[in-house]
Amino acid sequence: MRITKYIIAALITSWGSSAFAQDAQWQLDTKPVAKIQPTMYGIFFEDINFAADGGIYAELVKNRSFEFDEPMMGWLEPNSDRHSMNEKSGIAKVIKEGDEPNNHFARIVVKDADGYKLINEGFRGMGIKEGAAYNLSLWAKATQSGISKINISLIDDKNNEIGNASITPDGKSWEVYKASITATATVPKAKMLVTFEGKGEIDLDMISLFPKDTWKGREMGLRKDLVQLLADLDPGFLRFPGGCIVEGRTLAKRYQWKKTVGHVADRKMIVNRWNTEFSHRPTPDYYQTFGVGFFEYFQLAEDMGAEPLPILSCGIACQFNTGELVPLEELDPYVDDALDLIEFANGDVSTTWGKVRSDMGHPEPFDLKYIGVGNEQWGPQYFERLKVFIKAIKSQYPDMIIVSGTGPFPEGEQFDYAEKELKKINAEIVDEHYYKDPQWFLENADRYDSYDRDSYKIFAGEYAAQSVAIASPENKNSWQCALSEAAYMTGLERNADVVYMTSYAPLFAHVDAWQWTPDLIWFDNVKSYGTPNYYVQKLFSTNSGTDLLSLTGNNEPVKGQDKLYASAVIDDKTGEVIIKMVNANASAKEITLAPKGKKFASKATQQLLKSDDMNAVNSLEAPKKVSPQSSEIKIKGGTLKMTLEPNAFYVLRAKLK
Ligand code: AHR
Numbered sequence: 001m002r003i004t005k006y007i008i009a010a011l012i013t014s015w016g017s018s019a020f021a022q023d024a025q026w027q028l029d030t031k032p033v034a035k036i037q038p039t040m041y042g043i044f045f046e047d048i049n050f051a052a053d054g055g056i057y058a059e060l061v062k063n064r065s066f067e068f069d070e071p072m073m074g075w076l077e078p079n080s081d082r083h084s085m086n087e088k089s090g091i092a093k094v095i096k097e098g099d100e101p102n103n104h105f106a107r108i109v110v111k112d113a114d115g116y117k118l119i120n121e122g123f124r125g126m127g128i129k130e131g132a133a134y135n136l137s138l139w140a141k142a143t144q145s146g147i148s149k150i151n152i153s154l155i156d157d158k159n160n161e162i163g164n165a166s167i168t169p170d171g172k173s174w175e176v177y178k179a180s181i182t183a184t185a186t187v188p189k190a191k192m193l194v195t196f197e198g199k200g201e202i203d204l205d206m207i208s209l210f211p212k213d214t215w216k217g218r219e220m221g222l223r224k225d226l227v228q229l230l231a232d233l234d235p236g237f238l239r240f241p242g243g244c245i246v247e248g249r250t251l252a253k254r255y256q257w258k259k260t261v262g263h264v265a266d267r268k269m270i271v272n273r274w275n276t277e278f279s280h281r282p283t284p285d286y287y288q289t290f291g292v293g294f295f296e297y298f299q300l301a302e303d304m305g306a307e308p309l310p311i312l313s314c315g316i317a318c319q320f321n322t323g324e325l326v327p328l329e330e331l332d333p334y335v336d337d338a339l340d341l342i343e344f345a346n347g348d349v350s351t352t353w354g355k356v357r358s359d360m361g362h363p364e365p366f367d368l369k370y371i372g373v374g375n376e377q378w379g380p381q382y383f384e385r386l387k388v389f390i391k392a393i394k395s396q397y398p399d400m401i402i403v404s405g406t407g408p409f410p411e412g413e414q415f416d417y418a419e420k421e422l423k424k425i426n427a428e429i430v431d432e433h434y435y436k437d438p439q440w441f442l443e444n445a446d447r448y449d450s451y452d453r454d455s456y457k458i459f460a461g462e463y464a465a466q467s468v469a470i471a472s473p474e475n476k477n478s479w480q481c482a483l484s485e486a487a488y489m490t491g492l493e494r495n496a497d498v499v500y501m502t503s504y505a506p507l508f509a510h511v512d513a514w515q516w517t518p519d520l521i522w523f524d525n526v527k528s529y530g531t532p533n534y535y536v537q538k539l540f541s542t543n544s545g546t547d548l549l550s551l552t553g554n555n556e557p558v559k560g561q562d563k564l565y566a567s568a569v570i571d572d573k574t575g576e577v578i579i580k581m582v583n584a585n586a587s588a589k590e591i592t593l594a595p596k597g598k599k600f601a602s603k604a605t606q607q608l609l610k611s612d613d614m615n616a617v618n619s620l621e622a623p624k625k626v627s628p629q630s631s632e633i634k635i636k637g638g639t640l641k642m643t644l645e646p647n648a649f650y651v652l653r654a655k656l657k
């Protein structure tokens with residue numbers, strides 16, 4: 001009796017699952033239905049989490065020009081007179097002179113050359129690699145003779161020297177001195193020690209150390225491994241400089257691109273808005289030197305073959321902070337910033353701003369096509385200001401495509417209001433943001449299926465699945481989050497007639513200095529790695545294809561029925577059909593995909609991204625724990641029949657015959 005009950009129960013269970021379950025039967029129409037925009041998959045860059053200073057900007061010296069609010073921040077003087085009453089060793093006094101942006105310098109008073117030491121701690125240390133060369137440069141003015149030499153050493157955590165150079169300062173006016181240091185050891189948290197020979201006073205400024213081996217070998221350039229990770233995404237666009245950083249906590253602290261171009265020493269540094277944003281992750285030493293400024297962003301976009309997409313302040317400071325507002329009648333300087341930026345990017349070298357670009361070494365235009373006005377603004381004040389920008393930009397540059405915003409949330413009152421206003425003004429491309437839990441991503445893969453086809457195009461400008469809660473410091477770049485994003489992205493791709501641009505956010509995070517998690521790429525001072533989310537982005541962006549195809553099951557898009565998701569494109573250069581499939585079930589699923597009136601060739605390539613552990617993450621120690629595995633698969637009889645493994649993301653490339 002009991003046994004019979006168990007047998008029946010077992011049979012019922014298997015009827016409900018694989019033994020008798022129907023395979024998912026999908027059809028592929030090989031006639032293109034829309035273009036995939038070359039801008040479809042791009043990059044969102046913001047200087048958050050030490051992404052620029054301390055990150056992609058390869059400068060190793062923190063507060064190199066003594067401009068921080070606490071002018072000696074980053075500098076240590078272990079034996080200085082600051083710490084003793086008998087004034088015997090020496091001291092660095094920071095002096096302010098003039099009104100120029102970089103108007104502080106350090107006057108070093110050396111009383112005992114054996115006693116005085118000046119140390120720079122770097123950005124959570126300096127990442128130094130054995131055998132690598134480092135370019136040192138500093139400005140010095142020897143107002144008094146007496147200091148015959150400046151010795152610069154790199155030291156490890158036990159104060160062992162791992163490289164050195166010296167400089168003989170002989171000028172009575174400011175002069176730039178350069179030297180090269182070759183490191184004898186790899187030390188992720190090294191420091192720079194500066195000592196002096198002789199006694200007297202010397203003024204120092206712009207004390208700088210860069211690896212020689214930067215991205216494209218540019219002097220004072222970008223950190224190579226980090227840019228390589230970006231270039232590997234083959235991005236369609238580069239959005240910069242953020243994010244909330246565009247808006248500033250106050251208007252005075254907004255991002256002003258004009259102060260970020262020209263010689264690095266003339267760029268006006270400001271405190272980074274993420275310095276104090278989260279009390280649970282304070283970063284008091286976070287400043288924006290603008291060593292990576294607008295010229296560098298344009299150049300980076302060009303290097304990667306990506307469209308530059310600058311976003312500018314619309315005259316409203318971050319509404320999560322002060323929401324400070326420029327009166328409409330005082331908006332002109334903000335609008336001029338936009339017009340001048342277009343001239344900076346595209347203007348002839350004879351124009352004011354075109355000349356600035358040319359003097360920086362780029363006479364050819366950057367071919368700017370898109371400009372964003374405002375970040376996460378909401379309410380009527382945004383639309384009043386947006387209209388002024390649109391009118392001014394379009395009257396001078398009718399072909400410039402303007403990216404507008406919908407505020408911070410993808411639904412709700414502010415969003416609905418924005419949608420109405422944006423339709424009224426015939427907005428062109430509209431930026432939507434979603435920081436949501438993984439379930440939301442799984443449930444909203446059909447978000448754009450019902451969007452108005454006669455209205456604006458979509459820029460999914462910031463999104464990331466949050467494993468705990470928005471901006472929680474406990475959020476992880478887990479496989480669960482990445483898989484939900486992959487599922488959602490099949491919906492973005494399926495709606496490529498409406499969705500023109502997409503980007504994950506934020507992009508970078510330093511493991512010792514982050515404010516916001518999750519992030520696409522993590523790094524310390526010497527290493528970096530892509531998260532599972534990075535590999536999802538990469539699989540989409542390097543398999544974007546050129547034209548969208550219609551992939552359906554029971555005449556419906558495959559948008560999460562039975563937790564299966566799929567989209568398909570064709571690459572008109574190679575003739576390959578590219579199919580993306582997500583199985584978000586904890587069990588394997590059988591699928592069949594038949595191309596209408598055609599057959600798949602017998603061989604296809606497969607990239608599989610999966611983990612049995614939904615909490616799996618990559619790390620500096622295991623950077624590729626969750627990363628794609630490539631293989632060749634066989635297709636019999638022209639119809640794809642396969643078993644999708646549990647919680648797995650597939651990208652297949654197959655030719656038709
Ligand atoms: O990506 C981090 C922040 O999230 C961005 O700066 C902002 O636009 C959004 O709120």
